Amino acid sequence: MTTLCELRAIGQRGRIVEVTGDDAISVRLMEMGLIDGEVIELLGFAPLGDPAEYLIRGYRLSLRKAEAARVQIEA
Amino acid sequence: MTAPDSASAAPQLTVAVIGNPNTGKSTLFTALTGVHSRIGNYPGVTVEKKTGRFTLEGRSVQLVDLPGTYSLSPRSLDEMVSVEVLLGQQRDVGKIDAVVCIADASNLERNLYVVSQVLDLGLPTVLVLNMWDVAEHRGIVINVGELRSRLSIPVIPCEAHRRRHIEDVKQAIVSVVSQPPPAAPRVFPPEFYDEGLKLQSRLAEWGETNVPFYVAERLLLDVGGQFEATFSARHTEKLPAALTEARERLKVIGLKVPAAEAKARYAWARQVLNGAITLPPERTANHSDGLDRWLTHKVWGLAAFIAIMFAVFQAISTFSAPLMNLCEALQQGVGSQIGSLLPPGPFRSLIVDGVIAGVGGILVFLPQICFLFLFIALLEDCGYMARAAFLMDKLMVKVGLSGKSFVPLMSSFACAIPGIMATRTIENRRDRMVTILVAPLMSCSARAPVYALMIAAFFPSVAWAGGWITLHGVMMFVMTFFGAAVAIPVAWLFKKTLFKGETPPFVMELPSYKWPSPRIVAHRVYDRARAFVLRAGSLIFATSILVWAASYFPGDHTLEQQTSVQIEQVESKLADDPSLQAERDELVVRRNALSEQLLETSFLGRFGKGIEPAVRPLGWDWRIGVGVLASFPAREVIVATLGTIYSLGGDVDESDSGLQQALQNSKWPDGRPVYSIPVALSIMVFFALCAQCASTLMVIRRETNSWGWSLFTFVYMTTLAYLAALIVYQAGTAIGG
Numbered sequence: 001m002t003t004l005c006e007l008r009a010i011g012q013r014g015r016i017v018e019v020t021g022d023d024a025i026s027v028r029l030m031e032m033g034l035i036d037g038e039v040i041e042l043l044g045f046a047p048l049g050d051p052a053e054y055l056i057r058g059y060r061l062s063l064r065k066a067e068a069a070r071v072q073i074e075a
Numbered sequence: 076m077t078a079p080d081s082a083s084a085a086p087q088l089t090v091a092v093i094g095n096p097n098t099g100k101s102t103l104f105t106a107l108t109g110v111h112s113r114i115g116n117y118p119g120v121t122v123e124k125k126t127g128r129f130t131l132e133g134r135s136v137q138l139v140d141l142p143g144t145y146s147l148s149p150r151s152l153d154e155m156v157s158v159e160v161l162l163g164q165q166r167d168v169g170k171i172d173a174v175v176c177i178a179d180a181s182n183l184e185r186n187l188y189v190v191s192q193v194l195d196l197g198l199p200t201v202l203v204l205n206m207w208d209v210a211e212h213r214g215i216v217i218n219v220g221e222l223r224s225r226l227s228i229p230v231i232p233c234e235a236h237r238r239r240h241i242e243d244v245k246q247a248i249v250s251v252v253s254q255p256p257p258a259a260p261r262v263f264p265p266e267f268y269d270e271g272l273k274l275q276s277r278l279a280e281w282g283e284t285n286v287p288f289y290v291a292e293r294l295l296l297d298v299g300g301q302f303e304a305t306f307s308a309r310h311t312e313k314l315p316a317a318l319t320e321a322r323e324r325l326k327v328i329g330l331k332v333p334a335a336e337a338k339a340r341y342a343w344a345r346q347v348l349n350g351a352i353t354l355p356p357e358r359t360a361n362h363s364d365g366l367d368r369w370l371t372h373k374v375w376g377l378a379a380f381i382a383i384m385f386a387v388f389q390a391i392s393t394f395s396a397p398l399m400n401l402c403e404a405l406q407q408g409v410g411s412q413i414g415s416l417l418p419p420g421p422f423r424s425l426i427v428d429g430v431i432a433g434v435g436g437i438l439v440f441l442p443q444i445c446f447l448f449l450f451i452a453l454l455e456d457c458g459y460m461a462r463a464a465f466l467m468d469k470l471m472v473k474v475g476l477s478g479k480s481f482v483p484l485m486s487s488f489a490c491a492i493p494g495i496m497a498t499r500t501i502e503n504r505r506d507r508m509v510t511i512l513v514a515p516l517m518s519c520s521a522r523a524p525v526y527a528l529m530i531a532a533f534f535p536s537v538a539w540a541g542g543w544i545t546l547h548g549v550m551m552f553v554m555t556f557f558g559a560a561v562a563i564p565v566a567w568l569f570k571k572t573l574f575k576g577e578t579p580p581f582v583m584e585l586p587s588y589k590w591p592s593p594r595i596v597a598h599r600v601y602d603r604a605r606a607f608v609l610r611a612g613s614l615i616f617a618t619s620i621l622v623w624a625a626s627y628f629p630g631d632h633t634l635e636q637q638t639s640v641q642i643e644q645v646e647s648k649l650a651d652d653p654s655l656q657a658e659r660d661e662l663v664v665r666r667n668a669l670s671e672q673l674l675e676t677s678f679l680g681r682f683g684k685g686i687e688p689a690v691r692p693l694g695w696d697w698r699i700g701v702g703v704l705a706s707f708p709a710r711e712v713i714v715a716t717l718g719t720i721y722s723l724g725g726d727v728d729e730s731d732s733g734l735q736q737a738l739q740n741s742k743w744p745d746g747r748p749v750y751s752i753p754v755a756l757s758i759m760v761f762f763a764l765c766a767q768c769a770s771t772l773m774v775i776r777r778e779t780n781s782w783g784w785s786l787f788t789f790v791y792m793t794t795l796a797y798l799a800a801l802i803v804y805q806a807g808t809a810i811g812g
Binding site: 004019026029046061066 | 148150183184230298299341354367373468469470560578582583584585586
């Protein structure tokens with residue numbers, strides 16, 4: 001099991017296992033649809049390397065590395 | 076507000092509009108209510124209150140536009156406003172008769188999240204599936220009839236940007252209020268609802284009667300939420316314990332708060348859509364994806380970003396400069412036209428130098444505000460704004476802000492007013508406040524004349540690299556970015572002190588690209604320009620009248636006015652008799668000398684002399700002091716004021732060689748020249764950092780809903796300007812002398 005921020009290759013996918021943490025940021029991630037069982041795909045990185053762009057539930061979402069690190073995934 | 080229009084008519088309906096960001100909510104709002112909307116603020120928060128109305132079949136409907144949101148679980152007072160409005164607890168709005176939920180038809184699953192929360196409120200609800208055409212184009216097929224029966228609420232497909240099916244939405248709103256409200260979807264297991272009822276009755280025991288069930292729900296679900304904070308403050312001992320116990324019981328049955336809510340609601344959304352929606356087998360790479368690959372590319376993305384920003388600025392200076400000149404010319408034209416109709420005297424001076432100059436001072440900002448908002452609205456509507464934030468985020472994080480602050484701050488290089496108004500897209504309050512507070516430090520276009528005058532008068536014209544680089548050019552560049560350089564530590568300091576808190580997440584949707592709609596863009600520009608003129612205009616006007624009065628009174632202007640009359644008489648004969656030119660010139664010199672004397676003895680002049688001890692350490696004499704004082708309402712006034720002080724008349728501009736010479740020849744009583752390079756630098760640095768713009772302060776008040784922050788901005792910037800000018804002058808003379 002790894003975290004979302006460890007996806008490096010564009011087009012790579014993972015299945016969400018859990019969003020760790022109980023604070024507002026984690027709740028926000030879950031409200032945006034990052035729920036266990038969902039498949040998430042890396043679409044690319046911003047030119048300066050952070051944040052990254054992901055595809056989830058059919059829409060595109062940008063997350064910083066720090067936020068992606070809260071998302072546990074399995075390949 | 077909710078009083079019936081007439082005794083016989085049905086009472087007016089109040090309907091709230093809510094939905095995710097990027098769903099075309101404001102487009103739908105405009106399509107429903109037309110151009111006229113009222114914009115204000117809710118008391119005590121920075122949330123904009125937007126209302127409009129329409130009439131259908133004799134029924135008047137007031138629509139309340141709530142801020143776009145992904146969920147209705149308030150974590151701040153600002154987020155609380157929407158819930159209060161929906162619960163009918165917002166006194167300014169009153170009882171809500173129905174809710175319009177707008178959802179993006181091409182992205183329905185995530186949009187249904189907030190819909191499920193709205194349904195928990197038990198209000199008559201209409202679900203509008205906007206961007207129906209986009210969904211169709213992507214091959215998404217939605218069975219509206221099936222959705223309608225599963226949700227048991229009206230579901231209306233709509234294309235708000237094309238104004239299609241708007242009448243259907245109106246019809247649905249008017250008819251839904253007479254139907255019984257839908258049953259709330261039971262997204263949680265029954266034990267959860269029992270806990271909610273139990274909490275409700277315990278609150279009633281403590282005197283909190285009539286707590287809506289939705290509030291009890293939020294208390295249970297939102298760990299550290301705004302409702303918990305509000306209620307805990309009233310029941311310090313009992314509530315936290317009760318909540319901990321209840322959440323513990325929920326955990327036992329498998330409902331782990333707060334993760335449980337998102338899971339339950341998304342499971343519900345998937346169940347509602349299962350079989351009612353057909354998605355294309357594999358999400359195909361569309362037109363928008365291809366574009367995005369280029370626009371967020373490591374090299375091309377940045378190149379495109381720089382090119383777009385450069386083009387925006389180039390366009391603003393190319394298009395708005397002639398319009399601003401036109402405004403000024405118009406102001407002078409109208410001034411002299413009306414002036415020639417009125418006899419010289421205090422009334423004429425009030426009309427020409429007070430009223431017309433005041434109105435001109437407001438209008439002169441309009442071209443820039445309109446053009447900047449035109450570009451901001453275009454970039455927002457086509458979806459690029461989110462990419463700009465995405466591209467610039469890492470850079471802005473270093474200052475403690477996020478990518479969303481970049482465009483507002485960059486806009487402030489043209490003018491801080493639209494920049495501050497553009498901070499609305501920053502949802503985090505602390506980030507937004509810091510952005511607003513540092514935006515006026517960016518070098519706006521009104522500072523350029525001051526720099527141009529000082530640089531041309533006191534810096535030698537040296538050129539390097541075969542004339543490609545000039546000292547004047549370098550100085551202009553340095554001064555333009557000086558304010559931004561100072562803004563970096565200031566923003567960092569504000570984030571560490573006044574707006575301390577954990578870094579807000581950068582969880583941002585990147586909407587699909589689309590062609591901007593001319594109507595929406597035009598409407599947004601009109602909206603912002605109108606808000607500026609109406610809400611800031613009157614106070615800017617009042618300030619300019621005040622400064623006029625301070626510079627006019629208490630002197631006796633009879634002689635000056637007589638001379639003016641003589642000049643006008645001579646000038647009217649000048650065409651026939653060119654020999655009168657010498658006489659006219661002599662009269663002008665005399666009039667300008669009188670004006671200078673009157674300004675010196677006016678309240679403003681006396682005040683300038685009074686503060687001379689305070690500005691002496693900056694290397695300034697009273698004349699510069701008066702110029703700076705007069706330019707507090709609007710910094711561009713400095714050039715004209717200096718013109719009057721140095722007996723050149725008020726109609727000089729920064730490239731006037733007479734004014735440059737006058738500055739170079741200006742002497743202290745002991746014969747030393749007043750101006751030197753350190754003095755010129757200290758003046759420029761002061762202008763770079765000082766809050767000399769009444770309009771900006773008014774807009775800060777409007778956007779923060781508080782005079783306190785305007786005052787704070789004024790004090791911190793003026794203090795900063797004074798200290799920086801002091802350091803520059805003292806260090807400059809120490810090195811130079």
